[in-house]
Amino acid sequence: MTTLLNIPLVIHLALPLTIILVYALVAIWGERKVAGFIQDRLGPMRVGGWHGWAQSIADLLKLIQKEDIIPANSSRFLFKFAPFMMFAASYAAFAVIPFSSGYIGSNINIGVFYLLAVTSVLTLSIIMAAWASNNKWSLLGGMRSAAQMVSYEIPTIATVLTVIVVSGSLNLMTVTEMQSGNDILGFLPNWFIFQNPFLIVAFVIFFISILAESHRVPFDLPESESELVAGYQTEYSGMRWAMFMLAEYADMLLLSLLGAVLFFGGWNSPFGDFMSGPLWGFFWFMLKGLLLVFVMMWIRWTLPRYRVDQLMHICWSILIPLSFINLILVALWELIF
């Protein structure tokens, strides 16, 4: 280590950040367009020419100019620190995501474990924001959020474990490499979702859990705007609020990408060797992730919100038993075939 500025490290730091920032701008615009189209509207149309593509940029510029309001009776340090901690948590998790066959931030052997551990800091930062705001709506939202995230981490982990049983590795790069090739029934890609019928059930449970973990409708209780103003974000304004928004969208992408790695073959092309390579790999990977993000948005504008007790009922008495039974079934299937 001769220089302080380590060029590969900077690139490793900057690449996922760039992807997240560009994705967040596109996704916020995309969410509004999806909402508009589903409701037979057009969504933002005026900023930037074609279909209002620059709307998020304009919103960002507006947020930068806004006053940074800190409530008088808040806990100042925690209040200021919480949004950055939240974004740091979801950003840190991107380190183990294999974006293409040629790029992974950190090729460690406990990839999935690290990812799940780091994202649980999100809960902590949400409680931090809620408590520091000194506002009843914030606190209620924060409590709901904590309960929800802690509960839904169990089925998420159980389903991830199901995939790990099949793959035998926690390293996401290895998991992806195991899904290369098109051998199932002669043409289907070797993705885990096609390898084992019980993994389809696992994917459904996983998808419901990540919806809840990233606070998406129908599990958006922590920030249910019709009841709690905006939950833990109520007292935040300007760029600090934007950090929450960014972290939330980053979390959505992270969990969708995790789903793409675990069930849909990560950066593998669906056509075998055709259109494969590091750059095509990145394209396929992002396409799969963004498709899952699109399904999340699609569900948002379809389903109504659950009640708190229903939310807990779904998690504790349906998803958790089902995911553990499924884990045993997958293990048996792997043992027999």
Place this chain on the structure above:
Amino acid sequence: MLTVVKQGWSTFKSIFTGMGITIRHFFGPSVTLQYPDEKMELPENSRAKLYVNIDDCIGCFLCARACPVNCIDIETAPATADVDLGKTSTGNPKRFWLTRFDIDMAKCMYCDLCVHPCPTNCIYMVPDYEYSEFDRSNLIYSFSNLVPEQVADVKEKAEAEAEEKKRQREEMQKAKAEAARKKKEMEAKKEEERSEKDGKEKGRAPSKPENDGGE
């Protein structure tokens, strides 16, 4: 166990039904009208703004009288004998200069009551709804096509003619009165002569009224 499976099945079925509906709308056409760029064609009889075809107006004040909120302000001057204002497109002769025809659209309540009494159909609603203003006084629309000098000129002429007519009428009345007086005098004389004749014939009986009438 069976009920759980059934419930689960119906849950997923309803979720996918809902998602099917939303995706159909996602690809379906949008109903949004990009307003300043594209505008909806309003129906012909929509009430948005009053318009007066001043060339057809005969200055009859029927619209101003019909208006419940008094938003129509008309002032006319009769046309002098030396000008012919022509006829309206409906064939009515025009006899007045319209020195003022102001409609205050800030007061107007779009009731359409002024439109129907008009004998020449010259006041009507037009589907133009984009006329908001920052100052309320800008909402007063003037439909008179006379410039202020013309207005002054026309008024002066009309007044002069009215004066002239008044004078003529007075003269005529005077002449009439004169003629009537002369006639009366003549008749009185005749009466006197006749009564004198009668007095000579009948003696003193009718002499009293004769004295009164004579003076």
